[in-house]
């Protein structure tokens with residue numbers, strides 16, 4: 001019996017969202033719980049009313065009181081949906097339109113069928129120019145960095161997103177071909193990468209660990225394997241990773 005209970009608990013845990021690992025995720029989770037609770041209450045209320053009105057119709061109809069009863073759940077629903085839209089929009093806009101702090105770490109995320117690339121600006125803090133005609137993954141230049149640009153000399157292009165814990169990150173997303181969806185469930189982060197546009201999202205990872213990165217837009221036949229991961233490290237481990245990659249980029 002106990003084993004069955006534990007199994008049920010694990011199933012329930014996996015059914016719900018994965019543990020949050022980002023600073024803004026606390027507010028997202030709170031909103032999500034509130035929204036689900038509000039929708040469950042509305043669903044229950046609607047069904048109770050449905051049954052009640054159905055049973056009432058068996059008596060001689062009393063039209064005036066029936067439409068007044070319908071107005072109550074309608075009013076409640078309108079109020080709940082307006083509250084949901086305003087709170088969600090506010091939360092989304094804060095992450096999307098209020099820029100990251102000047103001290104944030106900058107990483108460019110490039111989506112291409114069917115791979116994510118992570119471009120770090122290196123020690124000079126400036127991204128090297130990239131050109132579409134230079135894109136050649138087989139030759140080790142998947143995002144088309146221009147070898148003639150001195151800013152690109154120390155740039156790092158990785159296939160995993162490595163981040164220090166408790167530091168804000170400003171990601172700029174772009175795509176080399178079709179629309180991809182950059183999705184990190186544990187970071188409560190989802191933003192499309194759109195060809196021809198550079199879109200910013202910023203967040204602060206608060207828990208060390210390795211978290212999956214998925215593509216949330218059906219972007220072609222290899223969409224299901226368009227996966228990467230983000231590794232959130234302590235500052236010293238991140239510095240060591242950066243130093244090892246910088247040496248490789250410079251050599």
Ligand SMILES: [Cu+2]
Nearest residue numbers: 180215219226
């Ligand atoms: Cu994709």
